[in-house]
Amino acid sequence: MTSSTPPNTAPLTQDQLKTLVGQAALQYVVPGEIVGVGTGSTVNKFIDALATMKDQIKGAVSSSVASTERLQALGIQVFDSNDVPRLSVYIDGADEIDHHGNMVKGGGAALTREKIVAAQSDRFVCIADESKLVKTLGAFPLPVEVIPMATQRVIAQFAAKGGKASIRLKDGQPLVTDNGQYIVDVTGLQIADPLAFEAEVSQWPGVVTVGVFAFQRAQVCLLGTASGVKTLTF
Ligand code: 5RP
DSSP states (O other), rough: OOOOOOOOOOOOHHHHHHHHHHHGGGSSSOTSEEEEEOHHHHHHHHHHHHHHGGGGGEEEESSSSHHHHHHHHTHHHHOOOGGSSOOEEEEESSSSOOOOOOEEETTOOOHHHHHHHHTEEEEEEEEEEGGGBBBSBBOEEEEEEEEEGGHHHHHHHHHHHHOOOEEEEEEEEEOOOTTTTEEEEEOOOOOOOOHHHHHHHHTTTTEESSSSEEOOOOOOEEEEEEEEEEEEOO
């Protein structure tokens, strides 16, 4: 009688899926260039993977203090975005991504700098696990960075659109972003036309950045799935 070990059929954890897509994103990094780097737990996996090829790149432009510190701790030089006219690629996560590459971002409160670095990049490669893929944006509370004195007005404007907005807190106090502003998170929205929504909300007085990325949508999404990394192109 022979005994055999049953195949390991345990599904990959969300953390393992993030590691997979973080590593897969290396193929989009252009040797000899500066790479745009986002923020969040998935991007942290990418930064760790990027360290294995740090001698092949010039460095990075970062979208947050947290990512800058992680990059520098791994010996990757971080450039000011003002000193880098153009990036070939920006790699970042998302809170939601639809089938056209439109995203909701800002769960890590870094949406403003993320949009800035995305805007200076030729290509946005989104890295995400499959739980982030949605038909319509809006299930994840929409982050909006606002100037503190405009907070109540912005909350009222979202209420008029059927959304319920609240100030994001940290240790019982309003969370303050890397840019010194507040975040409001909005629930109850169905964002059927992301481009029109982003254009409208971006014009409200006091809104610094709305977390809908339609103008700066992804061209590629590396999606971590049970059967491996799936590449979606838009
Ligand atoms: C930070 C972001 C992140 O990309 C988004 O929140 C996804 O984060 P994670 O990879 O931790 O799920 O927009 O502002």
